[in-house]
Amino acid sequence: xxxxxxxxxxxxxxxxxxxxxxxxxxxxxxxxxxxxxxxxxxxxxxxxxxxxxxxxxxxxxxxxxxxxxxxxxxxxxxxxxxxxxxxxxxxxxxxxxxxxxxxxxxxxxxxxxxxxxxxxxxxxxxxxxxxxxxxxxxxxxxxxxxxxxxxxxxxxxxxxxxxxxxxxxxxxxxxxxxxxxxxxxxxxxxxxxxxxxxxxxxxxxxxxxxxxxxxxxxxxxxxxxxxxxxxxxxxxxxxxxxxxxxxxxxxxxxxxxxxxxxxxxxxxxx
Numbered sequence: 001x002x003x004x005x006x007x008x009x010x011x012x013x014x015x016x017x018x019x020x021x022x023x024x025x026x027x028x029x030x031x032x033x034x035x036x037x038x039x040x041x042x043x044x045x046x047x048x049x050x051x052x053x054x055x056x057x058x059x060x061x062x063x064x065x066x067x068x069x070x071x072x073x074x075x076x077x078x079x080x081x082x083x084x085x086x087x088x089x090x091x092x093x094x095x096x097x098x099x100x101x102x103x104x105x106x107x108x109x110x111x112x113x114x115x116x117x118x119x120x121x122x123x124x125x126x127x128x129x130x131x132x133x134x135x136x137x138x139x140x141x142x143x144x145x146x147x148x149x150x151x152x153x154x155x156x157x158x159x160x161x162x163x164x165x166x167x168x169x170x171x172x173x174x175x176x177x178x179x180x181x182x183x184x185x186x187x188x189x190x191x192x193x194x195x196x197x198x199x200x201x202x203x204x205x206x207x208x209x210x211x212x213x214x215x216x217x218x219x220x221x222x223x224x225x226x227x228x229x230x231x232x233x234x235x236x237x238x239x240x241x242x243x244x245x246x247x248x249x250x251x252x253x254x255x256x257x258x259x260x261x262x263x264x265x266x267x268x269x270x
Contacts, residue, residue, distance in 0.1 A: 022080065029084040047089035048111070048137070050166040050182040053081055054268035058187070082112020092116045094126045094135035106168040107139045110176050123152045130162055130177070138162070142173040150221060154193060154235060157264050164191055164265025175265075181242065182267045188241040189218060189269040192251065195260040197231040206234065209253045213246060215239055218269075231259065241266040 002010075036045045061073050085091070093111055097103030099119050107117055118135060120126050129135035140153040153175065157164075166176035167189070175191075182188070194206070210217055221235040240247040242263050255261040 025080070026084050026087060030087060033088040046136075046178075046180075047085045048091050048178075050176070051185040051188075051268050052183075054166075054182075054187075054270075055185055056081065078109070078112045079114070082114040085112075086114040089136075090114070090116060091137060092118065092129075092135045093137050093139060094118045094120055094129035095139035096120055096123055096126055096141055102170055102172060103139055103141060103174065106170050106174040109168050109170065110139070110166055111137075123156055126177075127156045127160060127162070130179075131160070136178065137165070138177045139168070140175045140177060142167075142175055150235070151223060154233075154264075158193055158262055164267050166267045167270055169270055176267075177265070181265045184241040184243055184266070185268050187269050188239070188266050189237055190240055190242050190247060190266045191264040192236045192238075192254070193260075193262045193264055194234040194236065194254065194258045195225065195231060196234070197225070197259040206254070206257060209250050210236075210238055213250055215247075215250070239269065 033045070033047060057074050057077060060077055061070065063073075091111055093107045093115050095103045095107045095117065097119060099117075101119075104117065104119065107115075118129060120129065123140060126135070126138040126140060130138050140157075142150050142153060157175075157177070162177045162179060163181045164175045165178045165180065165182045168174045168176065196206075207217065216239045218237040218239065219235070220237075222232055225231045225233055240250075242248065242251065243266070247266075251261065251263060
């Protein structure tokens with residue numbers, strides 16, 4: 001039977017080995033970023049790649065369970081990814097809420113702890129931070145107890161060039177927004193804002209193109225339009241990425257049935 005001291009020495013040896021592996025991983029991440037910079041030829045390259053990070057976490061969390069708890073895999077590797085990402089870029093994250101709020105936790109769940117976090121009281125503050133370059137990404141509530149968070153977030157998104165690039169679910173759902181959509185992963189979701197003026201077409205008619213293409217509708221929200229226009233706004237979330245030709249045809253079909261359609265973004269499904 002091994003002694004306590006002997007077991008601890010074995011753990012120390014394994015920890016040393018883990019650190020050596022992490023150092024090798026960090027060097028590879030640096031090589032990847034350098035290659036992307038070379039390929040971009042002076043264009044913008046972001047270290048945060050939502051699709052790639054989602055693929056890593058999915059793959060590892062689906063591995064057969066061993067002695068290490070399955071629920072610990074994602075938090076551990078999220079921090080590894082966060083630390084490695086910071087070697088190339090320290091992302092600045094603006095979110096709606098106070099420090100240690102649910103919104104702050106949602107930001108941590110997406111980016112890990114190695115980032116700069118800025119708390120804002122209102123949705124408008126997050127958009128202002130991104131549009132003026134004070135932040136790289138924003139975290140917005142998609143719903144709250146009154147539904148007001150959803151409407152305020154979508155009102156600003158509908159008038160902005162910013163896109164949804166990720167989502168986080170913590171009882172309340174949050175959108176992560178940035179300057180571009182995430183790249184396709186094969187397990188994606190697209191959010192679309194529709195506006196129907198006057199007598200709204202039946203919900204069945206709006207959803208028929210999704211049914212015909214055998215696409216899964218993940219969520220549907222609706223609310224009356226504000227102001228003099230009488231009509232309805234719809235938020236549709238369905239499986240697929242806007243770069244997929246099938247989704248592109250669906251969006252073209254929907255655009256013919258409504259007064260206004262805007263793709264808010266495509267991002268990895270959680």
